[in-house]
Amino acid sequence: xxxxxxxxxxxxxxxxxxxxxxxxxxxxxxxxxxxxxxxxxxxxxxxxxxxxxxxxxxxxxxxxxxxxxxxxxxxxxxxxxxxxxxxxxxxxxxxxxxxxxxxxxxxxxxxxxxxxxxxxxxxxxxxxxxxxxxxxxxxxxxxxxxxxxxxxxxxxxxxxxxxxxxxxxxxxxxxxxxxxxxxxxxxxxxxxxxxxxxxxxxxxxxxxxxxxxxxxxxxxxxxxxxxxxxxxxxxxxxxxxxxxxxxxxxxxxxxxxxxxxxxxxxxxxxxxxxxxxxxxxxxxxxxxxxxxxxxxxxxxxxxxxxxxxxxxxxxxxxxxxxxxxxxxxxxxxxxxxxxxxxxxxxx
Amino acid sequence: xxxxxxxxxxxxxxxxxxxxxxxxxxxxxxxxxxxxxxxxxxxxxxxxxxxxxxxxxxxxxxxxxxxxxxxxxxxxxxxxxxxxxxxxxxxxxxxxxxxxxxxxxxxxxxxxxxxxxxxxxxxxxxxxxxxxxxxxxxxxxxxxxxxxxxxxxxxxxxxxxxxxxxxxxxxxxxxxxxxxxxxxxxxxxxxxxxxxxxxxxxxxxxxxxxxxxxxxxxxxxxxxxxxxxxxxxxxxxxxxxxxxxxxxxxxxxxxxxxxxxxxxxxxxxxxxxxxxxxxxxxxxxxxxxxxxxxxxxxxxxxxxxxxxxxxxxxxxxxxxxxxxxxxxxxxxxxxxxxxxxxxxxxxxxxxxxxxxxxxxxxxxxxxxxxxxxxxxxxxxxxxxxxxxxxxxxxxxxxxxxxxxxxxxxxxxxxxxxxxxxxxxxxxxxxxxxxxxxxxxxxxxxxxxxxxxxxxxxxxxxxxxxxxxxxxxxxxxxxxxxxxxxxxxxxxxxxxxxxxxxxxxxxxxxxxxxxxxxxxxxxxxxxxxxxxxxxxxxxxxxxxxxxxxxxxxxxxxxxxxxxxxxxxxxxxxxxxxxxxxxxxxxxxxxx
Numbered sequence: 034x035x036x037x038x039x040x041x042x043x044x045x046x047x048x049x050x051x052x053x054x055x056x057x058x059x060x061x062x063x064x065x066x067x068x069x070x071x072x073x074x075x076x077x078x079x080x081x082x083x084x085x086x087x088x089x090x091x092x093x094x095x096x097x098x099x100x101x102x103x104x105x106x107x108x109x110x111x112x113x114x115x116x117x118x119x120x121x122x123x124x125x126x127x128x129x130x131x132x133x134x135x136x137x138x139x140x141x142x143x144x145x146x147x148x149x150x151x152x153x154x155x156x157x158x159x160x161x162x163x164x165x166x167x168x169x170x171x172x173x174x175x176x177x178x179x180x181x182x183x184x185x186x187x188x189x190x191x192x193x194x195x196x197x198x199x200x201x202x203x204x205x206x207x208x209x210x211x212x213x214x215x216x217x218x219x220x221x222x223x224x225x226x227x228x229x230x231x232x233x234x235x236x237x238x239x240x241x242x243x244x245x246x247x248x249x250x251x252x253x254x255x256x257x258x259x260x261x262x263x264x265x266x267x268x269x270x271x272x273x274x275x276x277x278x279x280x281x282x283x284x285x286x287x288x289x290x291x292x293x294x295x296x297x298x299x300x301x302x303x304x305x306x307x308x309x310x311x312x313x314x315x316x317x318x319x320x321x322x323x324x325x326x327x328x329x330x331x332x333x334x335x336x337x338x339x340x341x342x343x344x345x346x347x348x349x350x351x352x353x354x355x356x357x358x359x360x361x362x363x364x365x366x367x368x369x370x371x372x373x374x375x376x377x378x379x380x
Numbered sequence: 381x382x383x384x385x386x387x388x389x390x391x392x393x394x395x396x397x398x399x400x401x402x403x404x405x406x407x408x409x410x411x412x413x414x415x416x417x418x419x420x421x422x423x424x425x426x427x428x429x430x431x432x433x434x435x436x437x438x439x440x441x442x443x444x445x446x447x448x449x450x451x452x453x454x455x456x457x458x459x460x461x462x463x464x465x466x467x468x469x470x471x472x473x474x475x476x477x478x479x480x481x482x483x484x485x486x487x488x489x490x491x492x493x494x495x496x497x498x499x500x501x502x503x504x505x506x507x508x509x510x511x512x513x514x515x516x517x518x519x520x521x522x523x524x525x526x527x528x529x530x531x532x533x534x535x536x537x538x539x540x541x542x543x544x545x546x547x548x549x550x551x552x553x554x555x556x557x558x559x560x561x562x563x564x565x566x567x568x569x570x571x572x573x574x575x576x577x578x579x580x581x582x583x584x585x586x587x588x589x590x591x592x593x594x595x596x597x598x599x600x601x602x603x604x605x606x607x608x609x610x611x612x613x614x615x616x617x618x619x620x621x622x623x624x625x626x627x628x629x630x631x632x633x634x635x636x637x638x639x640x641x642x643x644x645x646x647x648x649x650x651x652x653x654x655x656x657x658x659x660x661x662x663x664x665x666x667x668x669x670x671x672x673x674x675x676x677x678x679x680x681x682x683x684x685x686x687x688x689x690x691x692x693x694x695x696x697x698x699x700x701x702x703x704x705x706x707x708x709x710x711x712x713x714x715x716x717x718x719x720x721x722x723x724x725x726x727x728x729x730x731x732x733x734x735x736x737x738x739x740x741x742x743x744x745x746x747x748x749x750x751x752x753x754x755x756x757x758x759x760x761x762x763x764x765x766x767x768x769x770x771x772x773x774x775x776x777x778x779x780x781x782x783x784x785x786x787x788x789x790x791x792x793x794x795x796x797x798x799x800x801x802x803x804x805x806x807x808x809x810x811x812x813x814x815x816x817x818x819x820x821x822x823x824x825x826x827x828x829x830x831x832x833x834x835x836x837x838x839x840x841x842x843x844x845x846x847x848x849x850x851x852x853x854x855x856x857x858x859x860x861x862x863x864x865x866x867x868x869x870x871x872x873x874x875x876x877x878x879x880x881x882x883x884x885x886x887x888x889x890x891x892x893x894x895x896x897x898x899x900x901x902x903x904x905x906x907x908x909x910x911x912x913x914x915x916x917x918x919x920x921x922x923x924x925x926x927x928x929x930x931x932x933x934x935x936x937x938x939x940x941x942x943x944x945x946x947x948x949x950x951x952x953x954x955x956x957x958x959x960x961x962x963x964x965x966x967x968x969x970x
Contacts, residue, residue, distance in 0.1 A: 174677050181684040184436060187493070188629045189680055191622060196673030203670075313497075320494055365483060 037224045042342045048231045048300075050338025051238035052293045056315025057322065057330040058245065059286035064319075065262035066282040068183050069175055072190040074315070075308030076197035077163050077290025082298035083201070083305065085159045086210035088142065091149045095204030096162050097139045103169040104131035110173070131169070138162055152215065160291050167287025168280040175283075176276055194309065201305035209307075214299040234296045241292060242331075245285075258282060314341065314356065321363055336363070385695060398547075402539045411535045412651060414607060416644045417542040421549050421600040423627040423639035425593030428553060430625065431633025433589045434569030435485065438621040439496035442503040443594040445616030446473050447601025449507060452519040452611045457512075462525050466602050470595055477594035481587040500618040507613035518612025525606045538607050545603065546640070549596060552834035553636050556592075559833035559842055560826040563816050565589055566809055573771055574807040576791040578800070578885055579824035588830055630679055632686025634811070641687050649675060707843035710825050712886050713798065715918035716782065718748040722920050723768075723799075723889060728777035730763055730944075737763040739944040740777070745889070750911065750921045752931045752952075755941035756964055761924040762804050764941070765893050769801050770794045781889070796824055798888035802878040802895060804924075810867025814858055814877050817866045818849035821884030852880040855913075857906055872903040879910070890914070892923040896930050904930055932956070940964070 056074060063071045080096050087094035108131050115124045138161045145151065145158040174193045178186060218229030249255035261268040261278040269275055294308070301307075314337050321333025337356060344355035402410045422440050430436050450469035454460040460468075484495040508516045524531040525541070532538050556562045564585055567575035572582040605611050623646065631642025653668040683690040716722060723745040730738040738760045745751050753761050766772040768779055770791035779787040786794050800821065808817045822845045828838030853862050856876040861869055866877060875895060882890055892911075896904050904927070911921060911934055925931045931938070932952045940948040940955060942964045948955055955961055 177681045178684055181680075184430065184633065185629060185680055185684050187436070188626060189677055191626075192673040192676035192680075194673070195669050196677070199667065199670035199673065317494065 038346070040225050042346055043339070044225065044227065044231055046338040046342035047335070048234050048338075049341060050335035051235050052297055052311070053315045053318045053334035053337050054331040055238055055241060055289050055293050056312050057318035057334045058242070058327060059289040060312075060316055060319040061322065061327060061330050062258070062262075063282050063286045066258055067171070067175060067179075067186075067279045069186045069190055070183075070316075071283075071286055072187070072194040072309075072312075073170065073197050074286060074290050075310070075312035076194065076201060077167065077287045077308070078294035078297075078311055079201055079205075079303055079305055079308035080166070080197075081159050081163045081291035081294035082212065082303045083205040083210050084162055085155055085295055085298060086212045086303075087205070088145050088155045088158065089149050089212055091146055093139075093142050093146045094162070095200070096166075097135075097142045099200055099204070100138060100162055100166060100169075101132075101135045103166060103173065104135040107131045107169050107172050130165070134165060138165070152213070156295055159295060160288065163291035163294075164284055164288045167283040167285070167290075170287070171279045171283035172276075176279060179275055179279070198306050198309070205305045207305065209302040209304045210298075211302050212295070212298040230300055234300075237292065237296055241289065248285075254281060317356070333363075390695070398543055402536050407535060410539055412647060414535055414539055414542050416640070416647045417539075417546040418600050418604050418607070419624065419627055419643035419647060420546050420640045421603075422597045422624045423631065423643050424549055424553055424636065425596035426624055426628035427631075427633055427636060427639050428556075428565070429589050429593040431628055431635075431638070432557070432569065433565050433586065435586060435590065436493045436625070437496040437590075437593070438493055438618060438625060439480075439500040439503075440593065440597045440624045441616045441618070441620035442500045443473055443477065443597035444601035444604065444620070445503060445507055445611075445613070446476060447598030448605040448611045448616070449513055449519075449601075450598075451602045451605045452522050453512065455523050455606075456519055456521065462523070462602070462606055466599075469598050469602050473594050473598035474591060477591045478587065481590040481594075485583070485586045485590060496621070497618055500621050504613055504617045507616060514612075516613060518610060520610045522605055522609040522611070524609060532606075535607075538603075542603055542607070545599065549599070550636055550640070555836050556830060556834045557636065559838055560819070560823060560828055560845060561585070561588075561830050561833050563812070563820050564823060566812060567820060571807060571809060573791075574803065575820070575823075577769055577771070577795055578821050578881070579792045579795045580820075581792055592830060626676065630676065630686060632688030632690075635686065635688040638686050638688040641691075645679075645687065707840065707847045710822065710844050710848050710886070713888065716747040716888060718746075718918070720747045720782075722747045722749075722782060723922070724778075724780040725764075725768070726778040726780070728764070728767060728779065729775045730760075730767055730772065731775055736944050738767065741941070741944070741946050743939045743946065743949060745920060745922060747888075747920050748915070748918060749937065750915055750923070750935045752935040752938045753922060753924045753941065754926070754928070754931060754938055755947070759941040760944040761941055762893055763944075765801060765891055765924060768794075769799060769891065792824075795885055795887075798886075799891065800882040800885035800887035800889075801891035802875075802882050802893055804893040804897070806871070806874045806878060808866040808874055808877055808881075811865055813863050814853060814866050814869060814873075814880075815846060815849050815862045817877055818853050818880045818884050819845050821852075821881035822848050822886075825884075825886060849880070849884055852883045853877070855883065856880045856910060872899045875899060876903075876907070876910075879907075883914075888920065890919055890921045892921060892925075894924055894926060896925055896927050908934055 056078075059074060060071055063069055063074075084094040084096045108127055111127045111131075112124065115121075115127065138158070141154075141158050142162065145154045148154065170193060174189055175186065178189060181189075214230050215233045216229030218232075220227055247255075249259055257268070257273045258278055258281060260271070261273055261275065265275065268278070290308075290312070293311075294303070297303070297311075315334060318334030318337045319330045321336065322329030322331070341356050348355065401413060405413070422444055426437065426440055447469045450472055451462055451465040454465035454468060455462050480499055484492055484499070507513050513519065524533055525538075526532070527541075532541060557565070564575055564580040564582075567580065568582060568586055568589070575582050601616075604615075627642035627646045628639060629642070630645055631640065632638030650668075650672065653671050657667050657671060679687070721744065725744070726742050728738055728741045729736070741760075741764065743751075753764060755761055763772065767774050767787075770786075770789055770793070774787050777787070778785060781794075781797055781799060784797070786797060786799075789797075809820075825848070826838075826841050826845050828841050832838045833842075850862060853859065856879050858869075858873060858876055858880065861873060866874060869877065875898070879892065879895060882892075896907055899907060908930065911923075914921065923931070923935070935952060938948075938950065938952055938955045939946060940958075940961050947964055948958045948961050950958070
């Protein structure tokens, strides 16, 4: 391996690492707020990437129908409790978020499919399809289990992953799809050949992270999420709704997953079930960060990016095995250096 | 109560059903039931490991694979008897599990599930790539099992072997949980500090449970290989590992019988979906996986603790009765002579980052004394307890107990020397009875291990331990609540349970961390009586307490702490008139 290849691999590593870092952030947000290990995170990636590819092929993706059905299910589940409390305002809000919004999205998806060359509209519509799904997923699968053990939440997360993968296969078939690149730009920087797509990915990741930092640092919603993450009971006592925090964190995770999917879809061929492996690598990054620290999760994800990039150069067939095997010593080091007290353990 | 069904009758009915089933059901369903039995054995291991000990594993299928491949290779290629390949497979699994457990069980919390996915993937690739193991096409024509020379050719014959082994495994697991080691295993889930304080080697015990679960999986693998007479890597991949975890959770991951119920429901559900759904949907799509995911979610929404507790509500069972025990009493240690030096703390210090929790603290206790450690909130009193009992490592200084330096010993060695403690925040296992909780305190006074407990060879010793627990519960006034789940006891009773558990350790020095906090007046009086009685029996007591009235009437001497340092020391009368103490408590009078 010479220096040029090393640099080229590093560029690849940073590009992938940036995506894993985004996913790791999403997993950390969801885990700290709801104790759910978000196994279906990968489905948000594939749903977004393949929905965009379908739009670019001039068709309305099946995810739109899923959004409408899931929204109706939420209304049906919410209605009895709201009716009992005679909370008509709440009912109207539920109809607005879960019926009108999906219909609006469906309309714009139809428009977007008729203009397949408009990249910006396609991206926006895709984000609008996937993001509300996060909140609906929380409401349908996890909200009834707010007091369940981490193990039960994990099992439900795996079941939701199965469910969503199954839908993915129906919507998109078994064929792999790619979207058109955001930029055909390529230029030399010294001996390094830089592609526009890597710049887009890294820049978009940085922008997303800055936006998240602003959300968490400056807005009352972000602060509510942070409060819930630090102490669920305490947050509840000061009037933060656990359900609201759960929906918000899941919607954020879906948004981040969708953005990641859109960013990588021009450089990687995605299949209906590819998302799982990608998010698993984000998970590894998050775990290196101990599932609670955002900066450490980001650093861990970059490490995963480098491991993957270099191992794909040496032995590409075993790329994934190598990543997961080399992670073990890192985990060992983490678990030996982290002082855990008994009271911290969630049972 | 007359409508309650006795446990014995339920067990007999289930046994008859199991016996009759293969005689009346068509071959197809017998085969399904065989698969249910095979999965139950693996899921049972997960109930112990994940549901009860709290260690999540996605990698059990890999151990099934080791058991299956060992016997496949040994019997097919080397013509070794299956009855010899079974111990060989178990031995290999033991070694692999010991190694994996040693590296991965150090990974606490969420590291473990990920690590188990990792090794599950690794072992799967190993099966698929080794020439000896037939690569991805597997090994066919494995010889059948023979019992007394008769080959177990068909599913019906195999049925009885599988279910005999399954039932024996269930009984052994039930026995194990109802034993000294079983109680310690239950404490592994979120209560390791407490367990260590009563002498449980939690790190070692986690590995033992891990190996136990792995051996069950390997046993199932051995049966599988000779039942199907063909092995290939696919049934042992990570997805299969996830399925086993599904079974344990769906069935009820804290219940031994949950493994059977979960295995049955999941196996039948998957079969039914594969069979029925394409007919209903009139096309072969991948609707199974959607329906499967949906059903799992719906079941867990209905009954998050699994199906066994759900059915337990529907079928009222008679409650367990406790028989009076007449076991051999445990031998107790002799208390040291009154006035002999007992505990000496010299220049003890502990910092948490920038906060000096304990600074250069020194004090001493003699045998037979009751010493109170008092001070305002945050003075460092509980930290001193944690340093003495080895819960926290000390920064500097020395702790000597009966002349021996103990400051670098782990908690379980300190309790062995005769220091037992209670916890400021009640630290009991809520689902276990008060009796079982108290018996954890006597852990070091028994010797029976996992194997003798599984085989019910520990009964005499366990009766002695339980009798001791009953005696101590009686001492603290919980005679009538012995069989109640600890979590359902009122707060004051839980505090007294803490004391009873510590007494079960047969201590020479008892450390009570705020024993009167949250107690009502009468409960406080009862506690004061108890402490006086214990003192009369020669026990030495160090207690942290806030309630001045309570402390002043009980103790011989007081050590007052403020901001981590010793402020004063002396008799209650001296302390009450000490200006510095008054200022620390009431603030300076301007």
